[in-house]
Amino acid sequence: MNPLPPAEKMASLVSGVTQTMLGLTFVPDTAKAPPNNGTEALSWRTAVLPIAGERPLTIGLSSDQHGCSRLSAAMFACRADEVDQNMMNDALCELVNMTAGLLKSVMSLNQALGLPKILAGQDAPMVPKASPHVIVLKADALGLVLWVYEGVA
Numbered sequence: 001m002n003p004l005p006p007a008e009k010m011a012s013l014v015s016g017v018t019q020t021m022l023g024l025t026f027v028p029d030t031a032k033a034p035p036n037n038g039t040e041a042l043s044w045r046t047a048v049l050p051i052a053g054e055r056p057l058t059i060g061l062s063s064d065q066h067g068c069s070r071l072s073a074a075m076f077a078c079r080a081d082e083v084d085q086n087m088m089n090d091a092l093c094e095l096v097n098m099t100a101g102l103l104k105s106v107m108s109l110n111q112a113l114g115l116p117k118i119l120a121g122q123d124a125p126m127v128p129k130a131s132p133h134v135i136v137l138k139a140d141a142l143g144l145v146l147w148v149y150e151g152v153a
Contacts, residue, residue: 002107002108004133005103005107007028007135008027008028010146010148011026011137014026014144014146017098017099017102022071026138026139027138028137029136042062042064042136042144042145043062044062044063045062045063045068045088045089045092046092047060047061047062047089048096048117048119049097049114050114051100051109051113052112053110054109054110054111055107055111057103058149058151058152059096059146060145060146060147061099062147063142066142068083068092071095072087089118092118093116093118097116100113101113103148133149133150
């Protein structure tokens, strides 16, 4: 069974999606990596996607309101002030779906992707500080948290 890729590879997986679609390249933000700071602020809205099977995983992408607006505006080719909640949800779900697909491929998992779900406001989970599978990413002034749970959360 293949291990989870290191932070740099995970950042390149996310960038494999965002670079082409949105013109954004993410790198690990070591200054905000757990257990430092930054993950709570970037958990305003989260898209989670389970991958059930022999090695169950749950993939999540989180950002703050500014990040969700910028990602959505880039995806829908509109101004950030034109972005609504549904657009934010769609953009995060699409990004987590494609990222999970790439991760599944890199890890050689022969498992079906589940359906993405949005958690926002009081439903949004706290990204665990102590998890070794939490990676804070940055691109320009935009922050994103990629997290991977072993198991279906």
